[in-house]
Amino acid sequence: MPIISLPYAYLESLTGTDRETILSRIPLFGADIERLEEDHADIEFFANRPDLFSTEGVARALRGFLGIETGCPHYTVNSSGIAFTVDPLLADIRPHLGSAVIRNVSLDEDGIASLMGLQESLHWAVGRGRKKVAIGVHDLAALTPPFRYIAADPKTAFVPLDFDREMTMDEILTGHPKGRDYAHLVEPFSRYPLIVDAHDQVLSFPPIINGELTRVTTATTDILLDTTGTDLRAVMTAVTILCTAFAETGAVIESVTVDGTAMPSLAPDERVVSAADCGSLLGLDLTPEEIAGLLEKMRFGAEPEGDGRVRVQVPCYRADIMHDWDVFEDVAIAFGYENIPAALPPTATVGAAHGINTRSRAVREICAGLGYLEMVPFTLTNERVLFTAMQRENDPATLRVMHPISEEQTVVRSALLPLLLETLQNNLHRELPQRLFAVGDVVRDAKTSQSVAMVTIHSEADFSEIYAAVDVLCRELAMPYITRESDDPSFLPGRRGTIVADGAVVGTFGEVHPRVLTAFLLDQPVAGLELDLRAVPQLRGR
16 A cells, blocks of 8 residues: 655645644544654555545545545636647557646645655556556646647657656667666557647657656646546546645646547536435444534535435545445544444354365465465456457356446456466566466356466476476375366467366366467467366365
8 A cells, every 4th residue: 555755844734733633633534654754754545545645635634534624625627728639549559648737836845745756656556557547747838739649659759857868769668767667568569659749849758758848846837737548537537636636735727628528527426325324334323414524524515315315525536436335434434433332243153264265275385385476366357368368269157247447357257377377468577487376266157166377487488397387286285187188279289288187177287379478468488277276175065
């Protein structure tokens, strides 16, 4: 979870109270004090609250929690008259752009540090290491609108931030620290994202680095914000959080038109919640009036309605509010967990480790003993990773998401091996060899079971290496098995096998087929295996 540095003087000026009060109340607000220094405090916040990743956001929340300023903040957005166009060639590279103009900015060193810290925290929590979202903050005085977001030739040159000479985009990927860190996000493409103004001056090479031309300093008064990414909701969440953080310092927010669409909208969302549902979840007997008052402390707008309901205005920066229960959690925080009556549960039980967990732990120990590093892939994935890239036919037993919000998360995983290959793709910039394993749930025909998968990538990865891993794994799990020739198209013919236990096929292994390697952009040999853990004797029948 992110740790945010809060300068005492800056926080006190924004909050309107003293540091002792702030530090005594922050732990009750759902945050942990990591360390206290002479001039600042380092506070750890939950990753689901990116609006608290800046001093400005923390001050806004604390003013409500301390009763200094309650209710939903309302932000005015004027029109800047500035426009962006987006190149259609970016559709398969980095298609989404969010923007805003922020005027009357007054930044001292603490303000700039807070802004930079917020930017990097959003890159991690919302942007998934800049893959989903990358943020650029520019001094508008050096630029001439309108602006263009284009797919540029990698030979295009400009002066990157913190350098004093021009470099081509290709050179930046190898010669600039940020380029080396994030080159893997753009290297697969023949053209790279670039943002330029009316005079073709470069603002940014997202998601890598800004241009030195637009560096933000204490003299900056007007800022152009750009956020680019592969997920529109995440892009606009970053725009909203940054704009509202600036607004807390007195800055004026202005909209920008992107291909004819004005953004951002900082209006609150509305929802109606039930007081009875809130009381049932929290174990508290609260009236709609009491719930509304507690929500006002958490910077929601709230007023009682008839039939035991509460109309709630959710601030635009609260991207974590996805369900009524998220609202009820804030009711509990405002009420104070320390004020909820303690009671013993009406039943008593004796705990013991579940057999599945015991066996999974044993599998982890075996894989780690073989020198493999554990990964925890996402539960949701997509048909391209599970089937197309693996050269496998779509499995009708796969559980599909009814209303996916992203093309990357459309199905529940039915196998682990494809996700490990995707992990190798995401770590192309890491040194070899890499040996990874994963143990976890897979779902087929709406039934959950457990599997283990292992992959090894290096110049000499072959069938013998992964066959040895199969033998050790099965032997240590006391699982009698035999192997037979496989027809799995994910592996090379003649270098692939199936694992058979009690006459049933329970696993597959071998050298990964070159066409699968190409689909995952891998340029070194890979060998892998996957085993259904239901075949392990101690797990049968569970």
